[in-house]
Every structure is written in structure tokens, then in C-alpha cells.
Amino acid sequence: MSSKEVRVGIAGVGSCASSLVQLVEYVKSGSELSKTGIMFDSIGGYKAEDIKFVCSFDVSDTKVGLDLSEAIFAYPNSAKKHVEVPYLNVKVHAGPLADGLDGILSTKINPHRDSELATIDDVTEILKKTKTDVLVCYLPTGAKQAVENYAIAAANANVAFINCTPELVIRNEKLNSLFKEKKIPLLGDDMRSHMGATTLHTALIELLSSRGITVNNTYQLNFGGNMDFFNLSDPSRNLSKQISKKNALYAAGIDASTVAAGPNGYVEYLQDNKVCYLRIEGSSILGSNITMETRLEVEDSPNSAGVIITAVRIAKTALDNKEFGEVIEKTCPFLFKSPVKGMTESEALSAIKDYVASKEVVFND
Numbered sequence: 001m002s003s004k005e006v007r008v009g010i011a012g013v014g015s016c017a018s019s020l021v022q023l024v025e026y027v028k029s030g031s032e033l034s035k036t037g038i039m040f041d042s043i044g045g046y047k048a049e050d051i052k053f054v055c056s057f058d059v060s061d062t063k064v065g066l067d068l069s070e071a072i073f074a075y076p077n078s079a080k081k082h083v084e085v086p087y088l089n090v091k092v093h094a095g096p097l098a099d100g101l102d103g104i105l106s107t108k109i110n111p112h113r114d115s116e117l118a119t120i121d122d123v124t125e126i127l128k129k130t131k132t133d134v135l136v137c138y139l140p141t142g143a144k145q146a147v148e149n150y151a152i153a154a155a156n157a158n159v160a161f162i163n164c165t166p167e168l169v170i171r172n173e174k175l176n177s178l179f180k181e182k183k184i185p186l187l188g189d190d191m192r193s194h195m196g197a198t199t200l201h202t203a204l205i206e207l208l209s210s211r212g213i214t215v216n217n218t219y220q221l222n223f224g225g226n227m228d229f230f231n232l233s234d235p236s237r238n239l240s241k242q243i244s245k246k247n248a249l250y251a252a253g254i255d256a257s258t259v260a261a262g263p264n265g266y267v268e269y270l271q272d273n274k275v276c277y278l279r280i281e282g283s284s285i286l287g288s289n290i291t292m293e294t295r296l297e298v299e300d301s302p303n304s305a306g307v308i309i310t311a312v313r314i315a316k317t318a319l320d321n322k323e324f325g326e327v328i329e330k331t332c333p334f335l336f337k338s339p340v341k342g343m344t345e346s347e348a349l350s351a352i353k354d355y356v357a358s359k360e361v362v363f364n365d
């Protein structure tokens, strides 16, 4: 085992954060099963069990002030409890509220009073004090200002930033240059799921294209019952998600301008289960028709943890190497829906594998 740590901070202690914290606890148990689905055993010398949570931020009055191990199971999170998480001694701090709970979320979540006063500088200070390497931003979609605040705080603290939301950070020129100038890794935007609708959709399109089949029409309908789907049911909050999902389809090589691909409904009883219906209509040999319908059902939040367990170790490796460009180019197309420049599924997989293989080191204890 390496003697080094990946010191991780979390902004937004919602369902995705819950699954990531649970996953790290699970791999620390040493059970063989705990590694199921984790694509890379070691990245830059870091194993999944080298991840250590050192700070966290939220604004909900049900989470601020709790230990991270308690906040991940607090209302209204719906990620299933797969493992027990012991006391972590990581307090959830009040972060700057901004537009974090705007729209429909304000009907379910009350802001903690300290979040109205918290500033970007407070976040920077905590990141520095806790020697955070990587800040993972799990804020709600549509929280543009709040996401930007955490990105600025991370850049000011020389901390790598992972933007799991579809709000523009890596594709925001001003924010991008902030990180680029200091050679601090910035990964984004909008994480993919480990085996989710976007991956399945783009992989099927690539498969059909490889046989010379033309895709004429396609849709991807998604339903779920967690807070992400609740928030996305508000039209004032879901625009960036729709654009992001289409960006992934453009990268797969199809004109997504008329494709319906988005969050399509909040179904409360589904909780953290997500259901996706996919249809693809195409033309094949002699102009013959080919039609395909697929239904995918997954637990949404563990599916996101499968990607971020890779992303945090890539961000730390790039931070160690003071890298900015190469890591973005080679790893973001696989990990995110809206990277600066997209790739097809197979190109993205081979690029991230090359990157990981080229950065491997072994630490001496």
C-alpha cells in the first residue's frame, strides 16, 4: 500500500457524496467484492483506499454542523445505505449559499443561517487549513453562481477541482484560465455515470455507426426519485443538463439538435433508482429499417461514485505533476458528459487508459 493520501473535500453533501463516502469506506474494509466496478486499481500510485475525506460544505439546515458520516444519511438524501460509515471527524461547514437552493429545491430544503454569511474566502481558508488536494463539487444543477464560487475558492487555495455538475466551469473561459495559469487540474463538466444512460446511448450509436448504419431518430428518457431529479423537474434549473446530455451525443457523432435526451420526470417512489428508456431508429442495408429499444435501471448515486473514485485520483496525480492540458484532453472525455472536446466511447476509453498507464508510479513506504 502507498504511504500517500488523496485529501478530498466535498462541496454538496447530497446523494452522490453519500455513495462516494460509502464506497471509500467499503474499499477500506479490504473485501474483494468492494473492488467490483472500480476500473483502475492504482492511478499515479494511489489506490482507492488512499482517499481520505478532510473537509465538507453544505447549506442545508439538516446537514451543516454534523459529521460527514451522519450528514450523508440526512434528509433529503436518498442514496441507499450499503455500508456503515464510522465517525469521520470531518465537520460539514456552512458554504456560501448563493443560488444553491433556488427554484423548487427551496420547497424541500431550508438553508442553514450561517450559509447566508459564508464567503468564498472562508472556503479557501478551510481548504488550506485541511491541506485539501481535490475539491469535488456536487452542487445541484442550475446553481451557477454557487458552483463558480467553489471553483474560485479552490483555485485560490491551489486545490484541484472536479465539477460534477453541468454548470460551466471547464468550459467557462475565465474560470478555465484561473486554473490554467496556476497549473492546477480542473476536471469537468458534468460527470458521467459509471454505466449510465449517456454511456449506453453513445456506445450503441458508435456500434451502429461502425456497421455503416445511419441513425435517423433517437431519444433517451430518464426518470428518478432522488433530489437531483426533483431539482431537474424545475424548468428554471434543468437547461444546463439538457445541453450537457446533447454535448455527449454530438461527441458520439450524431446531430443531437432534434434529439430528446434529458431528465424527463420526478417519480418520488423510485428514490435513488433511475430508469432510462432508449430508442434508436436507423437505416441499414438496402434502406431497410432497424429499430432498437432498451430499458436500463440503475441506482443513480453509486453509479456516479464509480466515476469519481477514478477522477479524484487522476486529479491528485495531475496536481502532483503540475499538469493542466494533458489530463483534461485525455481523461475528461471518458469521465464527463461535457468535456472541452468530446470523443467516441472507444476513443475516450483508450485515451484514459493510456493516461493512467503513462503516470503509474510506485511509492515506497
Ligand SMILES: NC(=O)c1ccc[n+]([C@@H]2O[C@H](COP(=O)([O-])OP(=O)(O)OC[C@H]3O[C@@H](n4cnc5c(N)ncnc54)[C@H](O)[C@@H]3O)[C@@H](O)[C@H]2O)c1
Pocket: 011, 012, 013, 014, 015, 016, 017, 057, 058, 059, 060, 077, 095, 096, 097, 098, 099, 100, 101, 109, 137, 138, 139, 140, 141, 143, 146, 164, 165, 166, 190, 191, 192, 193, 226, 227, 228, 231, 300, 301, 303, 304
Ligand atoms: N449519477 C448521478 O447521480 C449524477 C450524474 C451526473 C451528474 N450529476 C450531478 O451531480 C450533482 C449532485 O447530484 P446529487 O444527486 O448528489 O444531488 P443532491 O441534490 O442530492 O445534492 C446536492 C447537495 O448540494 C447542497 N447544496 C446546495 N447549494 C449548496 C451550496 N451553495 N454550497 C454547498 N452545498 C450546497 C444541497 O443541500 C445538497 O446536499 C448534480 O448537479 C447532478 O446533476 C449526478
